Amino acid sequence: MHSLRRLFLFIFSTLILLALSLKIEELRVYQGAQIAIYALGISSIVLLTGYSGQVSLGNGAFMAIGAYTAALTQIHWHLPLFFTFVVGTFSAALAGAILGGGAARLSGPYLAGATLALAVGLPTLANQFTILNGETGLDYTSGTPPTWFGESFTLYKWFFWIVLVNVMLMMFFVRNITSSRYGRTWKALRGNPVAAQLSGIQVGGSKVLAFTISAGVAGLAGSLLGMIGFVGPTGFGLGLSFALVTGAVLSGVTSLAGSMLGAVVLVAIPELASVIAHRLGDTERVTSNLPGLIMSTLLILTVLFTPNGPAEQIRKHKARKQ
């Protein structure tokens, strides 16, 4: 019954958002798609770090794998769009499973370093293999919206619809798996690995599973990001992994609903930065570096003062009052 209610909630909110997109201006629709994608990317970290207690600074690399494989299957095999998403998701998940096998043996700082190495190293591969087309990247398109949607149905609206439906499907899956047996297993692992092992949980296997699913989720997010933007090494570099971690920390790492909040902040930062940069006179040095400055300052302040996220802090504060 509970999960049935959840299903209706997801369908209902998807329909509302789809309807809303017809009413708001173009730029906001595009940003809406960005927010949905970031929320999915962040939830891949929430699943991994918040539930299974493993850290990954390299989920941007899984997004890159998803985007590139999706784009390649579209270019070379002419797969329909939806199937390219499936391919992107599963190939990233496969990479996650391979890495997760190694990662399950590693503790915090080692894992952080290894995944960071992946985030820095993987995008450089784009320049090494001609099939990946270097800095120019690959052309990956959604195609034009069906004509029977009418003239007023623009490409950005089409992006938003595709993105939203896919994100909501995946989010529903993630939400269900985190409240399933596996979710509880991961929580137990994070809380106390020894106790978890004593109660019959396979530590290694569960950790690898978490890594695999997290990578798959990131892979879908990457395919979607590649579709609305472009598939190239600059878009999927260390900056993306960094943004995901920032978003996850801002949203408190343990809550999937919070990933929306983190995603909104990630999309809002460049807007805010451009307003401030305009005040400061719009020099190239300021405009290109201000978003990074705001983001890293926000990240440091959050970690310093509310390491478990602002939402958690407010909840604690309320609990204390009562």
Place this chain on the structure above:
Amino acid sequence: MQQAINALLIGISNGFIYSLMALALVLVWRSTRVINFAQAGQAILSTYIAYEIVTRTDNFILAFIGGVLAGALVGAVVEILLMRTLFKHVSDGPVAALAPVIASLGLLGLIRSVIGMVWGNDQKPFFPPVSTNGFTFGSTTVPFSRMNLLIVLGAATVMIIFTLIFQKSNLGLALRAAAFQPEIARLAGIRVGAIRTTGWIFAGAAGAVAGILISPNDAITPYSLDSLLIFGFVAAVIGGLESLIGAVVGGLTLGIGLSFILTYIGTSLIFPATFVVLALALIIRPQGLFGSKAARNA
């Protein structure tokens, strides 16, 4: 044969730089149990300061000293302002254990953006103080120049100074004690907090030396030391994260190994190769070459 010697020479020169970065990471890890990803940021900031001095005064020695002092200062500031606050606010929760790692990542981003705002994101040429043309023996020219010699000598000097400090001085004893048994060290009258800061100061200086020595081969940008961070980390992991000697051996192993891969297989493989080396090191010998017992003597 000639090719192998060339690969070896390049590897040694790079390896010394990697070792310095690994040393910086190990020093911080030993003193505060944090992998300091901001080390790349601190190092590039020191390098930019050295660059500023060298363009104004045209004196490399002055720039070198200024850059290293700046690196040490930045290390102290980071530890006192960021890490101490962080450990004061430590609470439990899924992120709390990762907080230092994430904070250092944030700091890396912060330093890069600030550098970008002050100096711009474009490449700045860092002119080498000595010739970068390889030495010539008879008719053959080896890819080892006066600059490479300077790198090796500079890095070796830093390592010798550190070894002397750690092995022969009371400060070194305090550093080792505070790293292995903070509680007992405190009981023995060692000011563990101050000693930790000292660890960060040494690390900041070592990172600065690495940055200033590697940059004359290339132009500098706010991002140009990112790959050095990865190489340093891998080197430190090979050596066991705990051991100073391990860091040096790890750096040289990685430097020479990568140089041979680049020479004989292809330059496109540098990052995949590094990643494979890291994975192998972690799987075969997670405690590192000089982990466990040996670390206590380092």
